[in-house]
Amino acid sequence: MRPTVLVNVAMSADGKISTRERRQVRISGSLDRARVDRMKAECDAIMVGIGTVLADNPSLTVKSAELREKRVQRGQEGNPIRIVVDSLARTPLDADLLHKGNGIRIIAISERADAARVENLKRWATVIQVGESEVDLRDLMQILGDRGIHRLMVEGGGRLIGALFREHLVDELTTYVGNVVIGGDASPTPADGTGFLKEEEFVRLHLEEVSPLEEGILIRWTVEKKWNNQA
Ligand SMILES: NC(=O)c1ccc[n+]([C@@H]2O[C@H](COP(=O)([O-])OP(=O)(O)OC[C@H]3O[C@@H](n4cnc5c(N)ncnc54)[C@H](OP(=O)(O)O)[C@@H]3O)[C@@H](O)[C@H]2O)c1
Numbered sequence: 001m002r003p004t005v006l007v008n009v010a011m012s013a014d015g016k017i018s019t020r021e022r023r024q025v026r027i028s029g030s031l032d033r034a035r036v037d038r039m040k041a042e043c044d045a046i047m048v049g050i051g052t053v054l055a056d057n058p059s060l061t062v063k064s065a066e067l068r069e070k071r072v073q074r075g076q077e078g079n080p081i082r083i084v085v086d087s088l089a090r091t092p093l094d095a096d097l098l099h100k101g102n103g104i105r106i107i108a109i110s111e112r113a114d115a116a117r118v119e120n121l122k123r124w125a126t127v128i129q130v131g132e133s134e135v136d137l138r139d140l141m142q143i144l145g146d147r148g149i150h151r152l153m154v155e156g157g158g159r160l161i162g163a164l165f166r167e168h169l170v171d172e173l174t175t176y177v178g179n180v181v182i183g184g185d186a187s188p189t190p191a192d193g194t195g196f197l198k199e200e201e202f203v204r205l206h207l208e209e210v211s212p213l214e215e216g217i218l219i220r221w222t223v224e225k226k227w228n229n230q231a
Helices: 030-041 050-056 065-073 115-121 137-146 158-166
Strands: 004-011 045-049 081-085 105-109 126-129 151-154 172-177 205-213 216-223
Touching: 004 030, 004 158, 030 065, 030 205, 030 216, 045 050, 045 158, 050 081, 050 158, 081 137, 115 126, 151 158, 172 205
Parallel strands: 004 151, 004 172, 045 081, 045 151, 081 105, 105 126
Antiparallel strands: 172 216, 205 216
């Protein structure tokens, strides 16, 4: 069975997750960042696309020492398993997520990845080859489920999230809407890529929770059953 997939994203009041230069920007405040840290600490694994690794160089660690300690007391690693969806094995060898904090790292690649790059990455991470030209997200989820990953948090970016929605692999979407306007046709949004054309294809969500947080709003939706394939 695939893991339960929880997408978390921070977007501006006008629905952008970054600038047109795909530069990391601060959309939420310290309370929301603490919430994200708690969410991370409650997951078995955390996933990002290679676009996010190249743009933001995130470490994907749990920031609070107390939360890491609680995980250890529960018999887990201090940090969740960190996963990069990276068809061509472009993850830089000095990426923070490969070096900061303890815990397992997984790089999911496709058959197109360069063999020498893959060999280098294997020094720091477990490499899973799944998919011909790009990472096959459905098969990857199955493999992650078989490895005992039950709760998976996805932290972006837009293309990966868009593809997960297209594949009906998302169970929950939490969006923090911050009090900034970023604008721009080319600025990434929470679900990029090809998107859907027909209304009947749109993924339908069920509203679970809305709460004001600092100068923004936190919204939690679950994905309606028809649009979420629990294989
Ligand atoms: N505000 C937020 O909450 C937040 C969070 C995270 C990121 N961001 C922002 O998001 C931007 C990065 O987003 P992004 O859309 O450029 O990159 P992304 O979603 O992080 O990564 C997308 C890449 O993943 C790879 N990939 C492999 N298999 C795939 C598949 N089956 N489906 C989709 N992608 C697949 C592709 O590259 P290959 O073909 O090379 O494999 C693709 O270009 C940055 O600006 C970052 O700052 C914002």
